[in-house]
Amino acid sequence: MISNRQPRTTGEPGFxxxxxxxxxxxxxxLASIYSAYALQTVDASHVLDDxxxxxxxxxxxxxxxxxxxxxxxxxxxxxxxxxxxxVGRTKVAVRYRSEASRIDLNAAPPDLLAGLFAAIGVDSDKxxxxxxxxxxxxxxxxxxxxxxxxxxxxxxxxxYPPRQAPFDNSLELSLLSGLPMRVAERALPFVTIFSGQxxxxxxxxxxTVLSALPGMTPEIMSAVLRARAKAxxxxxxxxxxxxxxxxxxxxxxxxxxxxxxxxxxxxxxxxLAEVVFxxxxxxxxxxxxxxxxxxxxxxxxxxxxxxx
Numbered sequence: 001m002i003s004n005r006q007p008r009t010t011g012e013p014g015f016x017x018x019x020x021x022x023x024x025x026x027x028x029x030l031a032s033i034y035s036a037y038a039l040q041t042v043d044a045s046h047v048l049d050d051x052x053x054x055x056x057x058x059x060x061x062x063x064x065x066x067x068x069x070x071x072x073x074x075x076x077x078x079x080x081x082x083x084x085x086x087v088g089r090t091k092v093a094v095r096y097r098s099e100a101s102r103i104d105l106n107a108a109p110p111d112l113l114a115g116l117f118a119a120i121g122v123d124s125d126k127x128x129x130x131x132x133x134x135x136x137x138x139x140x141x142x143x144x145x146x147x148x149x150x151x152x153x154x155x156x157x158x159x160y161p162p163r164q165a166p167f168d169n170s171l172e173l174s175l176l177s178g179l180p181m182r183v184a185e186r187a188l189p190f191v192t193i194f195s196g197q198x199x200x201x202x203x204x205x206x207x208t209v210l211s212a213l214p215g216m217t218p219e220i221m222s223a224v225l226r227a228r229a230k231a232x233x234x235x236x237x238x239x240x241x242x243x244x245x246x247x248x249x250x251x252x253x254x255x256x257x258x259x260x261x262x263x264x265x266x267x268x269x270x271x272l273a274e275v276v277f278x279x280x281x282x283x284x285x286x287x288x289x290x291x292x293x294x295x296x297x298x299x300x301x302x303x304x305x306x307x308x
Contacts, residue, residue, distance in 0.1 A: 051296055054271045057087040057263045058294065061094040062275055065259050066287045069096075069279055079204040079252035091264045099256035099276060100201035102192035103209060105173070106138055106166040109198060112248045115212030120186040130183065133176040137162045153177050167193045192256075194276050194290050199250040202238045203228065215244035255279045256290065272300055 064085060069077055079098040084091060103116050110131045117127035136149035141164055150161045158177040167173075170191050173184040190209050200209055202224065210221060223241045227234075235251035242249050256278045263271040273294035277287040293300050 050265065050269065050271075053088055053090060053265070054263045054273075054294065054296070057090045057092045058261050058271075058273045058275065060085060060087045061092045061261045062259055062277060062287070062289075065094060065096045065257060066277065066279060069257055070281060070286065077252070079201050089266045093262040093264070094259055095261075096257055096259045097204050098201050098252045098254050099192050099195040099258050100197045100199075100250070100252050100254035101204040101206065101209065102190055102195060102258075103200060103212060104195045104197055105134060105170060105191050105193055107196055107198045108134075109248065110135055111214045112198075112200075112212055115214055115216070116187060116190060116209070117183065119208050119211040120183070120190075122183060130176070130179050133179055134173075137164075137172070137176055138166050140164045169193065192258075192276075194256040194258075194278070195254040196256070197250065197254050199248045201252040201254070202242065202246075202249040203235050203252060213242070213245040213248050215247070216242075217245070220245050271295060274300065 064083070068081060068083075071077070079101070080096060082093070082095045084093050086092070103112060105113075108116075110128070113131035113134050114124075114127040117130045118124055122130065136152070139149070141147040141150065149164075153161050156177050160175070162177075163172065163175075170188055170193055173179065173187060173191070174181055176184075190206060190212075200213070202210065207221065207225065210216060210224065220242060224238055227238055227241060239246055239249060239251065256276060258274065258276045261273045261275070263273065265271075271294060273292070275289060275293075276291040277289045279287050
């Protein structure tokens with residue numbers, strides 16, 4: 001007898017099961033990719049939000065610093081100070097100091113520059129040589145005359161000539177022929193290109209900068225530091241204490257201010273920033289930003305103002 005039953009196809013259920021498993025695996029992979037993308041998008045959104053908040057907090061700190069520097073008669077304005085404020089989700093700690101507390105690479109005379117190099121550990125002969133390199137870098141050669149500084153760079157096989165123009169950045173110290181990188185790095189916290197002053201502000205300068213003053217002695221230094229500890233310190237009294245070391249000293253007259261800021265978020269994140277700005281008393285904008293650094297683009301050091 002001939003049967004009408006079709007033969008059983010044993011492979012079909014297995015094929016369907018394998019296909020279903022492949023589809024589920026593909027869906028799981030797509031879900032995983034979407035989940036990772038969504039998380040990255042959220043993280044990126046948080047980073048952008050934090051950056052906007054940090055920049056607003058930094059800007060608020062700068063504006064309050066400018067207000068403090070512009071308030072009251074010029075002779076009574078503090079050349080340094082500190083305060084805190086609350087901005088949105090952040091607490092902002094601000095320290096500010098006149099840029100005249102640093103030695104200006106474009107304006108300082110050779111003896112003050114040599115004094116700085118000596119103050120950071122360079123022997124006196126090399127200190128004078130390094131001071132000459134600074135002056136030679138920033139000074140345009142005489143018209144029609146021999147360029148001794150360019151000749152020195154050529155003789156030392158430095159692959160570039162001196163700038164023969166004002167320093168555009170303090171980091172150019174590392175380009176001076178014959179000046180070791182370690183010396184440039186030690187000098188950087190004490191120099192600037194923004195004060196425009198030949199002397200330094202004795203009321204706010206770091207003790208290392210005060211040590212650079214020609215004629216400075218340990219006794220004079222101690223007397224100045226004791227007088228500065230009194231609040232408020234009398235700038236004219238400080239100048240009188242300097243005696244022979246006062247030729248390169250002044251009271252604050254720079255419009256440039258350096259602010260160091262720490263922005264602390266409620267979630268524990270911290271952002272450090274350093275901003276140098278110049279005050280504009282008779283302009284529509286009260287200040288111009290000259291330099292802005294924050295650690296969103298990489299860690300920065302604020303010369304000991306705030307520690308990590």
